[in-house]
Amino acid sequence: MKRRLFLKASASAAVIAASAGLLRPTAVLAAGWNKAAFESKSLADALKGINAADAQTSNDIVINAQNRAESGATVPVEVISNLANTESIAIIAEKNTTPLVGYYEFANGAEAYVATRIRMIQSSVVRVVARAGGKPYTASRHIEVTVGGCGG
Amino acid sequence: MKIRTQLTGDVADVKVVVMHPMETGQRRDPATGETVQAHYIQMFSAAVNGKTVLSSQWGPAVSKNPFVGFRVRGVKAGDRVSVRWQDNKGERGTAEAEIR
Numbered sequence: 152m153k154r155r156l157f158l159k160a161s162a163s164a165a166v167i168a169a170s171a172g173l174l175r176p177t178a179v180l181a182a183g184w185n186k187a188a189f190e191s192k193s194l195a196d197a198l199k200g201i202n203a204a205d206a207q208t209s210n211d212i213v214i215n216a217q218n219r220a221e222s223g224a225t226v227p228v229e230v231i232s233n234l235a236n237t238e239s240i241a242i243i244a245e246k247n248t249t250p251l252v253g254y255y256e257f258a259n260g261a262e263a264y265v266a267t268r269i270r271m272i273q274s275s276v277v278r279v280v281a282r283a284g285g286k287p288y289t290a291s292r293h294i295e296v297t298v299g300g301c302g303g
Numbered sequence: 304m305k306i307r308t309q310l311t312g313d314v315a316d317v318k319v320v321v322m323h324p325m326e327t328g329q330r331r332d333p334a335t336g337e338t339v340q341a342h343y344i345q346m347f348s349a350a351v352n353g354k355t356v357l358s359s360q361w362g363p364a365v366s367k368n369p370f371v372g373f374r375v376r377g378v379k380a381g382d383r384v385s386v387r388w389q390d391n392k393g394e395r396g397t398a399e400a401e402i403r
Contacts, residue, residue, distance in 0.1 A: 184345040184346060184360050185360055189345075189360070224366060224367070225366040225367070244364060247364050249362055249363070249364070251362055252361070252362055252364040253359060253360065253362065253364075253365055254359060254360045255357060255358075256359065257357060258354075258355055258356055258357075258358070259351070259355060259356050259375075260351070260356060260375050260377040260378070261357050261373060261374065261375050261376075262314070262373075262375070262376060264372075264373060265371070265372065266318075266371070266372030266373075267365060267369070267372070268365070268369070268370050269364055269365060270363075270364045270365070270366055300366075
């Protein structure tokens with residue numbers, strides 16, 4: 152009887168621990184996925200979703216990419232923020248069905264830099280939002296895509 | 304998962320490739336004509352010697368077999384870089400490498 156009680160108690164403790172995220176190693180790395188922002192279907196909503204509706208244009212954000220990409224399935228994009236105290240960078244492909252592509256937060260010596268490869272459904276402005284000192288800043292560049300990359 | 308590191312002074316340039324289909328949920332299977340269920344990484348993070356340096360969230364527009372490059376200052380040869388991801392189905396993966 153005692154053993155059964157113990158098993159029952161430890162089983163429910165495990166459930167509580169799991170639901171609190173204690174047993175999931177991933178829980179330490181991100182508070183969660185910003186569903187509202189990633190499921191936004193417009194640039195305005197995506198910007199709102201990352202709290203950047205009022206982002207100021209900045210020349211201190213560098214977006215390295217080809218002006219013309221062969222395939223929209225894999226467009227290399229590299230972003231560097233030269234703004235002091237950059238905390239995060241977001242990459243947005245304005246004409247994608249859901250424009251927000253990725254959101255990157257830096258800590259413990261990480262430079263305000265990220266390189267990735269993104270899908271683009273068609274030629275579009277690629278916008279970057281960098282948050283620095285708590286304020287959002289933005290820069291953009293146009294990338295031509297020969298063949299869109301979301302269907303294939 | 305593949306991790307490559309290059310140390311220049313005290314700055315490590317880290318390049319990671321994760322093998323993952325990154326299905327958008329919009330693609331049709333050419334054989335069946337049916338939409339392929341969304342299956343993509345939503346969270347990816349990296350740590351050096353156990354301290355988080357990058358936490359990121361991704362949507363389905365990150366390309367298949369995702370590539371991520373990031374840079375970390377204040378590291379030395381022999382430090383450990385670890386990365387982990389989790390997708391929308393709850394699947395996850397981790398990998399670790401020595402910085403050199």
